[in-house]
Amino acid sequence: MSWSSPPVAAVSIGVVLAVGAYIVAVTDRALGALVSKQPLRLGHVFAGPVRDGALLLVTRRSMTERPDTEAWALAPALVTAMAAAAVTTVPFAPGVVVADVADGIVLIGAAFAVVMVGVYLHGWSANSPMPLLGGYRFIALALSYEMPLALVLIAAALPAESLSVVAIVASQDDLWNVVRQPLGLPIYLVAGLGLATWGPLNMADGADLAGGTALETSGPARLAWEVARRSVVAAVAIVGAAVFLGGWQGPLLPGAIWMVLKALALVVVMSALGHRVARVRLERFVVVAWALLIPLALVDVFVSGALAL
Amino acid sequence: MAGAGARVGLITALASRADIPIFPVLGVGGRRAAFALAALPGVRVVDHPRAAALLLVVGRPTRALLRPLLVVHDLLPPPRATVWWQVGAGGEDLVAALPSTVIATTGEVAGLRTVFGDLVSGRRPSDRPALPDIEPAPWRGIGPYGQGGSGMTGGVPFGRPLPSRSADPDGLELDELPLHVGPLFPPLPPGLELHLEVQGDVLRRASVGENPFTRWPGDPALGPLDTSDFLGALDAPVMVAHLELARARHHLRWAASAVALHGLRAEAHRLRHLAERVCVGDHPSVVALARRLGRCRSLASTMAGIGVLDGGDAPPGPVARAGGRGHDARLDDPAYEGLGFEPVVHEAGDAWDRFLQRLGEAAQALELAGRAGDRVRSPGPPVEGPRGLLDASEVPPSQKLLSLLPDLLEGQEWGDAMTTIISLDIDVEEAAAGAEVQALVEP
Numbered sequence: 228m229s230w231s232s233p234p235v236a237a238v239s240i241g242v243v244l245a246v247g248a249y250i251v252a253v254t255d256r257a258l259g260a261l262v263s264k265q266p267l268r269l270g271h272v273f274a275g276p277v278r279d280g281a282l283l284l285v286t287r288r289s290m291t292e293r294p295d296t297e298a299w300a301l302a303p304a305l306v307t308a309m310a311a312a313a314v315t316t317v318p319f320a321p322g323v324v325v326a327d328v329a330d331g332i333v334l335i336g337a338a339f340a341v342v343m344v345g346v347y348l349h350g351w352s353a354n355s356p357m358p359l360l361g362g363y364r365f366i367a368l369a370l371s372y373e374m375p376l377a378l379v380l381i382a383a384a385l386p387a388e389s390l391s392v393v394a395i396v397a398s399q400d401d402l403w404n405v406v407r408q409p410l411g412l413p414i415y416l417v418a419g420l421g422l423a424t425w426g427p428l429n430m431a432d433g434a435d436l437a438g439g440t441a442l443e444t445s446g447p448a449r450l451a452w453e454v455a456r457r458s459v460v461a462a463v464a465i466v467g468a469a470v471f472l473g474g475w476q477g478p479l480l481p482g483a484i485w486m487v488l489k490a491l492a493l494v495v496v497m498s499a500l501g502h503r504v505a506r507v508r509l510e511r512f513v514v515v516a517w518a519l520l521i522p523l524a525l526v527d528v529f530v531s532g533a534l535a536l
Numbered sequence: 537m538a539g540a541g542a543r544v545g546l547i548t549a550l551a552s553r554a555d556i557p558i559f560p561v562l563g564v565g566g567r568r569a570a571f572a573l574a575a576l577p578g579v580r581v582v583d584h585p586r587a588a589a590l591l592l593v594v595g596r597p598t599r600a601l602l603r604p605l606l607v608v609h610d611l612l613p614p615p616r617a618t619v620w621w622q623v624g625a626g627g628e629d630l631v632a633a634l635p636s637t638v639i640a641t642t643g644e645v646a647g648l649r650t651v652f653g654d655l656v657s658g659r660r661p662s663d664r665p666a667l668p669d670i671e672p673a674p675w676r677g678i679g680p681y682g683q684g685g686s687g688m689t690g691g692v693p694f695g696r697p698l699p700s701r702s703a704d705p706d707g708l709e710l711d712e713l714p715l716h717v718g719p720l721f722p723p724l725p726p727g728l729e730l731h732l733e734v735q736g737d738v739l740r741r742a743s744v745g746e747n748p749f750t751r752w753p754g755d756p757a758l759g760p761l762d763t764s765d766f767l768g769a770l771d772a773p774v775m776v777a778h779l780e781l782a783r784a785r786h787h788l789r790w791a792a793s794a795v796a797l798h799g800l801r802a803e804a805h806r807l808r809h810l811a812e813r814v815c816v817g818d819h820p821s822v823v824a825l826a827r828r829l830g831r832c833r834s835l836a837s838t839m840a841g842i843g844v845l846d847g848g849d850a851p852p853g854p855v856a857r858a859g860g861r862g863h864d865a866r867l868d869d870p871a872y873e874g875l876g877f878e879p880v881v882h883e884a885g886d887a888w889d890r891f892l893q894r895l896g897e898a899a900q901a902l903e904l905a906g907r908a909g910d911r912v913r914s915p916g917p918p919v920e921g922p923r924g925l926l927d928a929s930e931v932p933p934s935q936k937l938l939s940l941l942p943d944l945l946e947g948q949e950w951g952d953a954m955t956t957i958i959s960l961d962i963d964v965e966e967a968a969a970g971a972e973v974q975a976l977v978e979p
Contacts, residue, residue: 281550
């Protein structure tokens with residue numbers, strides 16, 4: 228089967244993202260129950276996201292006065308599409324990749340950058356003050372996420388001497404990048420949380436803005452937005468598993484199983500951070516990003532480059 | 537066709553088993569009655585009406601709350617329904633302004649589940665809008681640009697004032713947007729209305745709006761307040777252990793709202809449940825909880841240095857003690873003699889110290905409740921309530937804290953402003969009730 232044929236690619240990436248978004252929702256509920264010391268009700272954890280999704284499907288979409296209707300509808304689609312674009316370059320098993328493009332890591336960086344446009348668009352298009360504030364916040368932080376994210380992805384490509392994600396996975400057959408470049412994965416995950424507006428870096432949709440960019444959204448549009456956010460979390464985890472945790476490589480189990488387990492581990496880490504770390508202050512995060520994360524990411528690039536020579 | 541019908545049936549069946557998304561609106565006596573929401577299984581309190589299916593009116597709405605209540609009602613997307621948890625007498629005439637309201641037993645989930653199930657399955661029609669879909673004020677074609685007013689930025693097209701220009705602290709001329717939030721804006725305490733001028737997400741100016749709980753002639757009395765256990769102690773004998781348990785519960789509920797504001801929803805859930813079932817024997821676990829949250833560096837970095845209030849400027853109570861002023865009415869209360877009571881005091885007077893202060897006082901309250909045994913407090917001396925000193929002749933803490941808000945909020949970023957407001961633990965209904973008492977004392 229050719230994974231790159233358009234119908235197969237569309238279906239397979241759609242399934243990966245849908246299952247990924249569902250797993251993110253289930254993991255988040257399970258960890259939430261653990262943190263809140265409530266009994267772990269399996270029906271609540273596994274069926275809850277489906278039931279909530281069904282309720283949103285039967286709920287009517289809200290309208291505001293003079294929204295940018297097209298942009299409002301486009302925003303979740305854009306975010307989901309960019310998450311999908313990033314995942315297309317990732318091999319799930321030997322030979323199982325939708326698009327083995329030579330510049331895969333650049334494509335991932337570009338797709339993640341466009342996610343930021345989608346989040347801002349979601350806040351701006353509702354024509355309402357709180358969503359707009361959420362969108363402004365996200366844009367104010369965009370470079371603070373994007374710079375370290377791009378730098379650690381570039382650093383991960385250096386040992387492979389290639390920008391292809393397939394080659395980056397192959398270059399980790401003896402040593403995973405998480406060991407070779409210990410700064411990379413933590414910085415990547417922090418930036419990923421910001422990109423997905425998740426946990427401590429969920430400033431665009433924060434509780435202090437009563438929901439921020441999602442405040443005016445209801446019904447199927449709300450479902451699309453929640454799926455989009457969780458798709459980005461899933462995409463960040465899948466890319467992170469490939470770039471830093473050796474992708475499909477591992478003993479005994481089939482490659483695809485290793486890939487799923489590694490991505491799941493990153494989803495658990497991101498979800499746990501969401502339940503354990505409070506929302507950071509915007510100004511403080513900008514300082515941390517520019518004074519710490521970006522310099523550390525540059526060190527990561529320089530050291531990785533020196534070792535690769 | 538049969539297949540499509542089956543799919544719709546499946547989606548409806550799944551939807552009716554979802555957690556009930558509820559947006560509560562708290563009227564008179566609502567804060568106390570809403571405690572029950574934390575313990576209800578299968579209920580999800582949401583951030584905003586757009587995310588809700590049920591509008592839950594808890595307590596008696598006031599005349600000033602009616603219009604905001606109707607606006608909130610219409611923000612709920614169909615299918616929607618309204619349920620009223622009635623507290624005390626009155627309010628029927630105001631609730632009747634909503635298209636159709638189900639009166640359910642306060643604190644019970646069965647009534648909510650029935651309404652929700654009927655609504656989703658189509659057995660109950662969705663509420664129609666309560667307000668006509670018309671412009672808030674005429675503006676089309678008025679003014680030089682048809683924006684509804686004079687000059688460049690006069691008028692309120694679509695009911696929204698246009699921004700003006702003013703200098704920011706660096707001297708840059710930036711847009712300044714008038715923004716009115718409340719009295720039912722979720723991050724704010726119920727009833728609090730703020731008139732703001734914002735540049736980006738920086739509050740340039742703030743003022744507090746009218747108190748919607750202020751009684752009109754002929755209205756029933758306010759309350760019961762969430763501090764009614766303490767107010768009752770002014771006039772009647774009360775067990776010290778009872779008061780201290782109520783104090784611990786109050787502070788734990790407040791801590792839940794504080795951590796929820798900062799995104800820690802699961803932690804907030806845990807705190808709410810703990811608050812509803814906490815007993816004297818839970819002292820060690822509350823101490824451990826306070827220690828764990830006190831070590832949470834992310835919470836500290838979010839609250840430290842925010843909303844600094846000197847103890848001397850704050851009304852006597854936990855806010856003042858968090859700012860270094862150690863007075864506590866329990867020091868002079870004979871009922872506390874011999875219990876080894878020493879006030880918990882912090883120094884910085886910021887939102888973080890107020891958080892630590894209340895967690896510390898919650899743990900201390902359980903310890904005192906254990907030591908007090910069946911000791912009874914006699915009426916007479918002022919009572920130390922969970923928000924501060926309660927005395928018939930004193931302005932209640934919430935009223936004083938409300939008056940401090942404008943100066944505290946000026947120049948803060950939005951998130952910091954919300955942190956500051958929550959950290960003060962203001963009850964707008966308490967402020968209104970206190971104003972009534974003051975009016976009687978000082979005619």
